[in-house]
Structures are given as C-alpha cells and as structure tokens.
Amino acid sequence: MDDLTIDIRSANIFQDDNLILSDVNFSLAKGDFAYLIGRVGSGKTSLIKTITAEIPLKDGEGTVCGFNLRKLKRKQIPKLRRKIGVVFQDFQLLNDRSVYNNLLFVLKATGWKDKQAIKQRITEVLDLVELKFKDYKMPHQLSGGEQQRVVIARALLNNPELILADEPTGNLDMETSEGIMQILHNLSNSGISVLMATHNTHLIKKFPAKTFKCEKGKVIETQHMTEIDFESLMEL
Numbered sequence: 001m002d003d004l005t006i007d008i009r010s011a012n013i014f015q016d017d018n019l020i021l022s023d024v025n026f027s028l029a030k031g032d033f034a035y036l037i038g039r040v041g042s043g044k045t046s047l048i049k050t051i052t053a054e055i056p057l058k059d060g061e062g063t064v065c066g067f068n069l070r071k072l073k074r075k076q077i078p079k080l081r082r083k084i085g086v087v088f089q090d091f092q093l094l095n096d097r098s099v100y101n102n103l104l105f106v107l108k109a110t111g112w113k114d115k116q117a118i119k120q121r122i123t124e125v126l127d128l129v130e131l132k133f134k135d136y137k138m139p140h141q142l143s144g145g146e147q148q149r150v151v152i153a154r155a156l157l158n159n160p161e162l163i164l165a166d167e168p169t170g171n172l173d174m175e176t177s178e179g180i181m182q183i184l185h186n187l188s189n190s191g192i193s194v195l196m197a198t199h200n201t202h203l204i205k206k207f208p209a210k211t212f213k214c215e216k217g218k219v220i221e222t223q224h225m226t227e228i229d230f231e232s233l234m235e236l
C-alpha cells in the first residue's frame with residue numbers, strides 16, 4: 001500500500017548467520033509515530049538496520065519508502081537512505097564548525113548547489129526546531145537539547161519520509177527530552193513517519209503512541225500501554 005512508509009511481512013532478520021528476529025510483521029503508515037522497545041540485545045537495532053538496508057533482508061518481504069528491500073540494488077541504497085532521517089543518542093555533530101556549516105556540509109554532500117536554495121532550506125529546518133537564531137554557534141556553545149535539535153534539523157534537510165530515532169533523548173534531562181518529543185510528534189503530525197527506539201518509560205507514558213516490542217526473537221505490537229511490561233523495561 002502506498003501510504004505505508006514501512007511494510008515488513010514474514011521477515012526473518014539475521015546478524016551474520018544468527019537469527020535475531022523471526023516472522024517479523026511490522027508496518028508504519030505515513031505520519032505514524034511509533035516506539036520500538038525491548039531489553040538490551042532484544043533486536044531493536046537489528047530491525048532498524050534492516051529498515052536502512054544495512055542488514056540485507058533475506059527472508060520475507062519488505063518495503064521502505066517505496067523501495068523493495070528484497071530487490072534493492074546496491075546503487076539504490078543511498079537513494080533509500082536519503083528518504084530516511086536518522087537521529088541517534090550521541091549527537092554526532094561536526095565540532096569544528098558552526099550549526100550552519102554542519103547543515104551546509106550535509107546539503108553539499110547530497111548534491112545541493114544553488115546557494116539561495118541552500119540558505120533557504122537551512123533556515124527552514126532550523127525554524128522547525130526553533131533554533132533559527134543560533135545558526136552561527138559552534139556545537140559546544142549549545143546545550144545538549146539544542147545540539148539534539150540541530151541533529152533533528154540535519155535529519156530533515158532532504159525532506160525525509162521517515163525519521164529513525166535511536167534513544168534520541170538518551171543523554172538529556174527529562175524537561176529537555178520532553179521538548180525533543182514534542183518536536184518529533186510535530187513532525188509526525190506534519191506527515192513524516194517516526195520510529196523511536198527507547199528505554200524511557202516516562203516518555204512513553206507521557207506521550208502515548210503505537211508501540212512495538214522486541215521480545216524473545218519476535219516483534220509484538222502492543223496496542224494498550226497496560227500491555228507493556230514496564231517493570232521488565234525498568235530492569236535494563
């Protein structure tokens with residue numbers, strides 16, 4: 001279906017030859033926000049790497065942003081990845097250049113040439129994360145939350161259909177984390193699908209959404225928050 005950003009059916013997911021997740025059925029519609037939870041080592045990263053085609057899909061069917069994972073050619077992988085914005089726990093900004101130049105670097109690397117268009121896009125994405133007036137700052141002059149917002153802005157540069165966020169609030173205090181969550185939810189309301197791997201039960205409770213849990217080699221969709229075993233998550 002066209003309105004599914006991710007559609008994985010009957011997939012077996014391997015790391016090398018080890019079966020990590022079996023019979024995975026997982027879909028995310030345009031504009032959906034979903035959590036991916038599960039204990040350490042339960043397979044969250046393996047699922048995310050399957051979505052980005054870092055792990056090839058060998059068994060089952062999978063479509064991500066219109067690309068068939070089973071038929072993906074090597075040269076199509078960068079095209080798929082351009083439709084996916086990634087936001088990870090450690091901010092991964094280039095520390096030797098300003099916010100503006102961090103974003104400029106990505107645009108140039110992805111083929112943007114028109115100076116006016118570049119300037120406009122950088123202003124737009126910084127506006128979305130409410131950092132328009134800090135474009136001249138160096139990363140170390142920003143708070144952790146502001147740095148993460150720059151990372152989100154960077155992920156948005158090429159108009160992704162999907163944001164993959166792996167513990168995006170991992171290094172942040174609760175109030176700052178809630179600000180990041182608000183931004184991610186706003187993005188999903190604007191039509192971008194967001195999949196967020198997290199161990200943060202407070203945020204899941206505060207911002208309830210569709211939740212997938214990796215457990216015992218399976219991915220289970222949890223419809224109601226009460227179904228999630230918060231206790232076992234807290235043991236991590």
Ligand SMILES: Nc1ncnc2c1ncn2[C@@H]1O[C@H](COP(=O)(O)OP(=O)(O)OP(=O)(O)O)[C@@H](O)[C@H]1O
Nearest residue numbers: 015016018020038039040041042043044045046047
């Ligand atoms: N390159 C690899 N080769 C073989 N096994 C691997 C490889 N990478 C990960 N694994 C194994 O796959 C399983 C799932 O790992 P994965 O990283 O997907 O878990 P996770 O849920 O993302 O964990 P975390 O919460 O720590 O990020 C683990 O048992 C891990 O040891």
